Structure formats: C-alpha cells, structure tokens
Amino acid sequence: MRKLLLFPLRLSVGWGLSPRLLGMTAMVMLVLLRLTIGWHFFSEGVDKRDAGNWSAAPFFANAQGPYANHYRNLVWDADGQYRLNKEAIKYTFALYRDQVSQHYGFTDEQKAKANLNYIEAVKQYDWIVSENAGDLEEFELGRQRIAKLDNDSGERSLRDGVDSLGGQRETIRREWLGKAKPTFDQIETLWKNYEGDQQALATDDQLAANSSIEMIKPRTGEIDTSVIDRIVPYFDMAVGLCLLIGFMTPLASLAAAGFLASVFLSQYPPTTGPGSSNYQLIECMACLVLASTGAGRFAGLDYFLHLFVRRSEAEVDRDDE
Incomplete structure (x- = not known):
C-alpha cells in the first residue's frame, strides 16, 4: 500500500x-x-x-x-451572437453595475451615478448598432452561408483538397467577419469604457479597502x-x-x-x-x-x-x- x-x-x-x-x-x-x-x-x-x-x-x-x-x-463570441444581442448586453452591464455597487459599498448617490452610467452605455450600444446597420445586415445574411461551408463536410473536404479553393473558402470567411469587425471593435471599446466609468465612481478609501473588480465576459461555449x-x-x-x-x-x-x-x-x-x-x-x-x-x-x-x-x-x- x-x-x-x-x-x-x-x-x-x-x-x-x-x-x-x-x-x-x-x-x-x-x-x-x-x-x-x-x-x-x-x-x-x-x-x-x-x-x-x-x-x-x-x-x-x-x-x-x-x-x-x-x-x-x-x-x-466567435460568431458575434452575444455582442449583437441587446438583451444579453443589457443584462451583463446591469449585473456589473450591481456588483460594483455591492463590492465597494456605494452610497445612494454613487448608486445613482452608476445607474446613469448604465443608461448611457445602453444608449451608446444602440448608437453603435444603428450606425453599422448596413454592414450588420450583410453579416447576418452571410451567417447561413458560413454555416453551410463549416457543416458541409463533403464540400469542405473538396475545397481544402485544392489550395485555390481552400484559400477561397478562407477569403469568404474573412470577408464575412470583416463586415462586423468595426462594430465588434466599437462594442469592445464601449465595454472597457463602461467598466472604467463604473470603477471611477469609487472613492480612494473604497479603492484602498477593496481590490478591483473585473466585468467578466459570460462564456459563449463550454x-x-x-x-x-x-x-x-x-x-x-x-x-x-x-x-x-x-x-x-x-x-x-x-x-x-x-x-x-x-x-x-x-x-x-x-x-x-x-x-x-x-x-x-x-x-x-x-x-x-x-x-x-x-x-x-x-x-x-x-x-x-x-x-x-x-x-x-x-x-x-x-x-x-
């Protein structure tokens, strides 16, 4: 033993x-x-x-x-379904607002400012989506085409078996993702700015007494x-x-x-x-x-x-x- x-x-x-x-x-x-x-x-x-x-x-x-x-x-969020889901974004932003308030022990005044930050972030999200509506429409239309390329094993094997066709498939994918990339980059920037704005509400004493709290991205896969x-x-x-x-x-x-x-x-x-x-x-x-x-x-x-x-x-x- x-x-x-x-x-x-x-x-x-x-x-x-x-x-x-x-x-x-x-x-x-x-x-x-x-x-x-x-x-x-x-x-x-x-x-x-x-x-x-x-x-x-x-x-x-x-x-x-x-x-x-x-x-x-x-x-x-490889296919952007989370970032283009307004309700999911609102839930994550609201959850972080409440987590920050509880973590630092915000006063009622700080909580009110945190809520204003939340409202402003949702407005900015709506503006980003509306400004990129044309590209996002093309992105959504291309989603089925990309899914067909990924799931059709016969076509995938044929295309990948020939360098030029395999390269064509990758070009299609890059062009599809390129349609939504500016939107996704702006949403990522909004995410970071919102996180920073909420953290900035904490006083020096609150920051000294508590470690920083990160806005965790919800998993989109296992x-x-x-x-x-x-x-x-x-x-x-x-x-x-x-x-x-x-x-x-x-x-x-x-x-x-x-x-x-x-x-x-x-x-x-x-x-x-x-x-x-x-x-x-x-x-x-x-x-x-x-x-x-x-x-x-x-x-x-x-x-x-x-x-x-x-x-x-x-x-x-x-x-x-």
Missing part, C-alpha cells in the same frame, strides 16, 4: 535511476536546455499577465488546417478565450518555474509539450517563415526529452525528491521482508 502511495510521486520525478551512460557534458546540456525552456515559459507568462489585454483570440481565429474549426470555436486568457499566463509561469528549479520536471515538461503540440496543430500543416508553428514542434520535442530523462535530477530539486522516494521504497521493501 505504501508503495502504491509513492507511485504518483515516483512518476513526477522520473521512474528509473539517473541515467549512468550520460557524461558530464550531456548532463550540463540537459540542465541548460531545461533552464532555457523554463525561462521561455516563465517570461512569456509574465509578459502575458502584465500586458493586461493579452488574448489568444487572434491566434485561434486565424487557425488553419483540419482542426481549424475546433480552435476558432474557442474564441469568445470553454473559450474568456477562460483561457485568464489561465494561460499563470500556466506558463507555473511550468516555467518548475523547469527553472527542476521540480517535478517530467510532469511540467509533459504539460509544456502538450501545450506546444496544441499550438502546432492549430497551424497544421505548418508553413515556413516567422509565423511557422515548426518552432513550437521543436520545443515540444525538447520538452519530451526533458520528461524522459528526468532532467530535474541534475541541479534541480527533483534530485532530493527522487532520493526521498528511493529511500521510502527501500524502507517499504525492508518492512515487507
């Missing part, structure tokens, strides 16, 4: 003994590889977190290949960028930190490899040039090397963790005898 309990810990640091065929040069190279990839992940995570407005949406929206639809559906964008920066930082200190390196490396493999598949087959996903594939393979060699046991905390596991197993074996 004790050995069974140690099994997950054993997997997390590497199963076998430290490879005895590796020379000092190979060990140093493994440590440098682990530190390089670890720093890459950690710094990427910090940059994404500090950027404040980082999103995976543009990357997913431009996915290509056989898995393109899956990645595109990960974009929050999982989308409204969730992914909040997770990825901290995932990158956690993986990077584990690799830098050599802690549970096999698990961290496998997590990194899985993440990089998903990036590679989103742009499959890969093209050449700066935007190629071949770079992610190469780093993915390097992460698998780190996982399979238990590289955290060289100048890392996994050395001590592995030593603890081995001693514990030895004690279990003696007790069994």
Whole structure:
C-alpha cells in the first residue's frame, strides 16, 4: 500500500535511476536546455499577465488546417451572437453595475451615478448598432452561408483538397467577419469604457479597502478565450518555474509539450517563415526529452525528491521482508 502511495510521486520525478551512460557534458546540456525552456515559459507568462489585454483570440481565429474549426470555436463570441444581442448586453452591464455597487459599498448617490452610467452605455450600444446597420445586415445574411461551408463536410473536404479553393473558402470567411469587425471593435471599446466609468465612481478609501473588480465576459461555449486568457499566463509561469528549479520536471515538461503540440496543430500543416508553428514542434520535442530523462535530477530539486522516494521504497521493501 505504501508503495502504491509513492507511485504518483515516483512518476513526477522520473521512474528509473539517473541515467549512468550520460557524461558530464550531456548532463550540463540537459540542465541548460531545461533552464532555457523554463525561462521561455516563465517570461512569456509574465509578459502575458502584465500586458493586461493579452488574448489568444487572434491566434485561434486565424487557425488553419483540419482542426481549424475546433480552435476558432474557442474564441469568445466567435460568431458575434452575444455582442449583437441587446438583451444579453443589457443584462451583463446591469449585473456589473450591481456588483460594483455591492463590492465597494456605494452610497445612494454613487448608486445613482452608476445607474446613469448604465443608461448611457445602453444608449451608446444602440448608437453603435444603428450606425453599422448596413454592414450588420450583410453579416447576418452571410451567417447561413458560413454555416453551410463549416457543416458541409463533403464540400469542405473538396475545397481544402485544392489550395485555390481552400484559400477561397478562407477569403469568404474573412470577408464575412470583416463586415462586423468595426462594430465588434466599437462594442469592445464601449465595454472597457463602461467598466472604467463604473470603477471611477469609487472613492480612494473604497479603492484602498477593496481590490478591483473585473466585468467578466459570460462564456459563449463550454470553454473559450474568456477562460483561457485568464489561465494561460499563470500556466506558463507555473511550468516555467518548475523547469527553472527542476521540480517535478517530467510532469511540467509533459504539460509544456502538450501545450506546444496544441499550438502546432492549430497551424497544421505548418508553413515556413516567422509565423511557422515548426518552432513550437521543436520545443515540444525538447520538452519530451526533458520528461524522459528526468532532467530535474541534475541541479534541480527533483534530485532530493527522487532520493526521498528511493529511500521510502527501500524502507517499504525492508518492512515487507
């Protein structure tokens, strides 16, 4: 039973003994590889977190290949149905108005101003929709055409089998999304401004006593960028930190490899040039090397963790005898 309990810990640091065929040069190279990839992940995570407005949406929206639809559906409100639903927008704005009031403990006067902000935001939303009515009408008319292209597997296979036809299909999609893009950009700006206006009502004392409260986008799918964008920066930082200190390196490396493999598949087959996903594939393979060699046991905390596991197993074996 004790050995069974140690099994997950054993997997997390590497199963076998430290490879005895590796020379000092190979060990140093493994440590440098682990530190390089670890720093890459950690710094990427910090940059994404500090950027404040980082999103995976543009990357997913431009996915290509056989898995393109899956990645595109990960974009929050990919088809604009939420942003073009006035009742849904009003509900979200009203909910945030009430959340801000409760969070900061607004006075009656502040609540009245918060409600005025809400009314003004709804008016601005109506103005945006009316100003772009022509483009939005074309956008809605094109929705069925795009749905047919996505759902007609026979036509999709035929088109994607010929480069020119596959490119034509992508051109149709880009033109369709382009009709609504100015509207969506204006609504996104309205969203940010409304959030800022409501936050600005809080006094210095209220801000000091309470953390800021974000207006959360309601999910438009089981999982989308409204969730992914909040997770990825901290995932990158956690993986990077584990690799830098050599802690549970096999698990961290496998997590990194899985993440990089998903990036590679989103742009499959890969093209050449700066935007190629071949770079992610190469780093993915390097992460698998780190996982399979238990590289955290060289100048890392996994050395001590592995030593603890081995001693514990030895004690279990003696007790069994």
